[in-house]
Amino acid sequence: MMLLVNEAVAPKVKLDIGQLAVSHYDQVFRFCSVRVGYHHAGDAAQETFITAQRILPKFRGESKPLTWLMGIALNECRRINRSRRDGEPMVEFGAPTPEGQIVDREALRIALARLSPEHREVVLLHEVDGFTYDEIAEIAGIPVGTVKSRLYHAFLNLRQTLAPSEVA
Amino acid sequence: MEHLKSFLDGELDLASKAEVETHLRQDAELAKMSADFSALSSALKGVDPGKPYGLDQLQSRLSGASAAESKKIWRFAGWSSIAGLLLVIAMIPGLRRGGSASDAMYKSSEGADMAITSTPATSSAEAAATPAPMAPTGEAADSMPTESLAGAPSMQAKAAGGFEGGERERGREMLNEAAKAYKPTRLLPAEDEAKLSIGSSTPGAPYGVYLEKSGNVTVEVEDLMRAVDEATGMVTGLKGFVVTSDVQNTANGGTAHMTLRVPSDGFPAAMNKLQAMGEVKQVNSASQDITGETVDSASRTRSWADEEKRLIDELRKARNNDEKWRIRASLNDVRANLEAQRAQLNNLKERGNFSTIQVTFTRGASSGGWAQGAFGDAKNGLGSIGQVLGTIGIYFLVFTPVWLPLAIAAWMVSRRRR
Structure with a gap:
């Protein structure tokens, strides 16, 4: 076609x-x-x-x-x-990288799962899938400003959830 | 500091970027947050979605879906063709009915012509045997007895001229004009005409149309005897009579057959009253045109009457016994024929003046009636469906030269697309 x-x-x-x-x-x-x-x-x-x-x-x-x-x-x-009856699955991480080793991966999975669906979505779209803010806005159908705001607050939440000892 | 994340992702313009950089240099907490965000971001990059699989399956599904889409289109086209064909089949009886209707109108018109011409045709029994003085070419003209125009020679000439061109409609119009202009001679003396008057004329027809009406009605009633009594009373009230009556009343039901004769004028009322007596199971009525027979019989009767009159005059003038005996013998024969003709005419008069109704009253069994009815209805329904399917099958078969090439072409095209 x-x-x-x-x-x-x-x-x-x-x-x-x-x-x-x-x-x-x-x-x-x-x-x-x-x-x-x-x-x-x-x-x-x-x-x-x-x-x-x-x-x-x-x-x-x-x-x-x-x-x-x-x-x-x-x-x-x-x-x-x-x-699905078992809810959304948690993300899986691959082999640890030198940068990734400073964050507890299991804790990060849990922290991601605790995010609201909207916050988790923008995090995945940007950090995992590698889309720009404009592309995320197109895919998710939301304004770019909302993408920025959600991403920032999602990271704040992740940082708080993981606690100071977990990050860095 | 909402711009921090955008700053780290490189999504800020230069001015905002410089502002954030300034803040980062001055604010240790913000710098710590920035480091944490970067670490989180790096950690998230480590998400492993796994090795993709299923591309081959997808490709086959996509081609299958494409074929299915194509099939769907062809299926739609196929069903549309079948629907169109069925529509055409459904319309054909309608068209034929339409054609029949126009034919019927035409025939009716022709019938009117026949009614117009047949009455004058009786003006002279011998004339019917004489060859037509003109040679009309139209169908209506073919069916037109020449004697019908005998009283209107000028119209006859006009009509002949018109028919030579084969213009049927024009010929019919001229024929009607001729019929209107024609003054029929009396078949019999006035008193005999009165004696022989039969039936009732159809309003609007130039000459009388005599109809023998008959009807057949089957009615399911609750009480057979009561229905028979009511029918008898109704017929008597219409000045008719019951010809036969046969009642078979049993515990499980019963039937009553009656043959009724009612004056033709009361025929519609009688049919309506009979149908109102219960649940109508079957009803039909018919009319037979007996105009030709009637006028023919009347004409022959008049001829024999004229012959009788002539022989009586000859008998009066007879000079010797031998001549008288010869005339008397002829007179006896003529009178015998005259009586036979009068009897036939009276019979026709009876048929025209009275209509026959065959009525059947039925009464179902008191128990299980609904079940029998349902069974009967279901059986009839099955029969109807079978008839419809059979009709469709026959049309399908007959229309094979139409749909088969189309179906083959569609199949070949769809196969080539695949």
Whole structure:
């Protein structure tokens, strides 16, 4: 299924769902894995692309294809988490890095889980997924100022939860 | 210091950035917070989402979904085609009915022509056997007895001219004009005409149309004997009579068959009253046009009467016995024929003046009636569905040359797309 994307975003580029899947599947998978857990991430990522294929004709090209996909993925993760009995999964950390070792990872997981969903979301979008404030605003559908404010307060909460001894 | 996080993320403009840097240099607590934020940020980067899987599955799903979408479109197109075909099939009987209606109107118009022409046709029994003096080419003209225009020669000439062009409508109009202009001669002397007058004329028709009406009605009633009594009373009140009556009343139900004869004028009222006596199970009525038979019989009767009159005159003038015996023998034959014709005419008069109604009263069993009714209804419903499905199947079969090439083309296109 091909579609001409707005020139401001991708001039004279046809958006193909197959190519999108090849180029962005890993990012979407990781995005979903952080939110719904590794075991459900495959389903969430696949459903994201299936949904994207269905609504592709409605895509007006006003945003980047990746942020558009992440918006769909975010909704898909929320849907999956709503239907789960065991609630949202906690994030998993990989092998410790030299910088990361100064923070207790288990405590950080708990602190993240204690954040409000809105605060946790912006933290994940920025710190884990690496999106800029503008991109987060697009994906989450909130103003950039709100992104800044939520991010700051989320970090304050994390810092307070982890206590002085835990950080640094 | 809400800008601290934005500062650390590099999302501040130059002025705000300089301001934050100044604060950081002056405020140790803020500097500590900044360090903590940076440490948190670094720690969060260590989140491991795991190794992605499922791309192959996604790709097959995407192609499957695309095919499914395509299938969906074709399925929609297929169902739309079938719906369209069924619509066409459904419309065909309507169109045919529409055509039939117009045909019926046309035939009715032709029938009116026949009514117009048939009465004058009786003005002369011999004339019917004579060849037509003109050669009309239209269908209406074909069915027009020539004697109908015998009294209107000028109109006959006009009509002949009109029909030669095959203009049926124009011919019909001229025929009607001719019929209006035509003054029919009496078939019989006035008193005989009165004697022979039969039936009732249809209002609006130039000449009489004589109808024999009949009806058939089946009514379910609660009390058979009461229904029979009511029907008898009703018929008597309409100055009619009961021809036959057969009642079979049993504990489990029963039926009563009656043949009623009612004056034709009271036929609609009688049918309505019978239907109002219970639950109508079946009703139908019919009218038979006996105009032709009636006027023909009247004409023959008049001919035989004229012959009788002529023989009586000859008998009076007979000079010898042999001639008288010969005339008497002929007169006897003529009178026999005349009586037969009068009997036939009276019979026709009876048929025209009285209508026949066959009525059947039924009474269901007192117990289990509803179950039997439901069973009967269900059986009838099943039969109807079968009939409908059969009709659709026949149409489907007959329309095979229409839908089969389309279906094959659609299948080939969908296969090629795959």
